Amino acid sequence: MDAIAKNHSLSFSLLSEHNTNKGISILRVVNLTKRFDDLTILENFNLTVSPNGFTVLIGPSGCGKSTLFDLLTGVVPKDNGAITWNQHRVDHVGRNAAYMQQKDLLLPWFSLLENAMLPARIGKADRVKSEIKARGLFERLGLAGFENYRPDKVSGGMRQRCALVRTLMFEYDLVLLDEPLSALDAITRYSLQSLLLLLQSDFGKSILMITHDIEEALLLADELIVLTSAPMRIRRRFTLASPKPRRMNDPFLIDLKEHVLELLQEDL
Numbered sequence: 425m426d427a428i429a430k431n432h433s434l435s436f437s438l439l440s441e442h443n444t445n446k447g448i449s450i451l452r453v454v455n456l457t458k459r460f461d462d463l464t465i466l467e468n469f470n471l472t473v474s475p476n477g478f479t480v481l482i483g484p485s486g487c488g489k490s491t492l493f494d495l496l497t498g499v500v501p502k503d504n505g506a507i508t509w510n511q512h513r514v515d516h517v518g519r520n521a522a523y524m525q526q527k528d529l530l531l532p533w534f535s536l537l538e539n540a541m542l543p544a545r546i547g548k549a550d551r552v553k554s555e556i557k558a559r560g561l562f563e564r565l566g567l568a569g570f571e572n573y574r575p576d577k578v579s580g581g582m583r584q585r586c587a588l589v590r591t592l593m594f595e596y597d598l599v600l601l602d603e604p605l606s607a608l609d610a611i612t613r614y615s616l617q618s619l620l621l622l623l624q625s626d627f628g629k630s631i632l633m634i635t636h637d638i639e640e641a642l643l644l645a646d647e648l649i650v651l652t653s654a655p656m657r658i659r660r661r662f663t664l665a666s667p668k669p670r671r672m673n674d675p676f677l678i679d680l681k682e683h684v685l686e687l688l689q690e691d692l
């Protein structure tokens with residue numbers, strides 16, 4: 425065990441790839457393998473996501489993180505391996521997971537409210553009920569009064585809030601977030617991080633998030649997974665037990681940040 429683990433053995437535990445969480449899982453990936461021509465992106469990749477957990481993936485650019493999400497959602501077919509959803513084997517979790525990316529993917533010709541209600545419209549949900557739900561979420565996420573604005577008339581932070589409302593309009597237990605805040609300025613990002621915590625605490629979602637921002641990872645994660653470059657493997661898995669919201673002035677987080685940075689630099 426390295427020094428940081430000894431120093432903070434009460435605060436977090438280190439688990440190797442072969443000693444992943446054996447408890448109950450909402451999502452489990454076993455020996456997932458994917459190649460693009462000669463390039464092996466994933467080879468026997470394993471991952472477990474706990475119900476109502478906040479799992480954060482951090483790794484070098486191009487290591488295969490977004491590809492993992494494409495495989496999970498069925499956008500790209502896997503070559504090999506298994507995905508289980510609530511202990512049942514599935515081809516992908518595209519129908520069980522909401523997916524939010526760096527680009528907000530709002531439709532420019534629709535208002536924010538209409539954008540947020542798109543999933544309900546596609547799913548043929550009751551329009552009145554879904555509008556009540558969307559308006560409630562606009563209120564909750566600080567967008568009240570902006571329902572009829574078009575996306576190009578509001579800030580990047582507000583567009584991402586709207587995308588978050590849309591994510592919550594899906595009645596899905598799992599939310600996949602692929603660097604959702606990385607295009608935003610630091611202050612906006614900070615306020616949206618608090619909203620991401622609400623997804624877990626108030627809406628009961630399980631979250632699997634990709635980020636390249638170590639501080640963001642440390643502030644949000646229950647499980648922090650540091651990845652290697654392609655073919656992507658789990659380099660180290662940390663369980664962070666400290667309560668949220670967290671602040672980066674916590675000495676434990678400051679030490680852990682250094683440690684994660686070292687792990688990531690080993691791969692450069």
Ligand SMILES: Nc1ncnc2c1ncn2[C@@H]1O[C@H](COP(=O)(O)OP(=O)(O)O)[C@@H](O)[C@H]1O
Nearest residue numbers: 460465483484485486487488489490491492654
């Ligand atoms: N559809 C595809 N066809 C060919 N190569 C791809 C495709 N999607 C991703 N790749 C390659 O796979 C590697 C991993 O990409 P990606 O998963 O986007 O990385 P990350 O999200 O970790 O930055 C990159 O080298 C990328 O060029």
Ligand SMILES: [Mg+2]
Nearest residue numbers: 489490491602
């Ligand atoms: Mg990516």
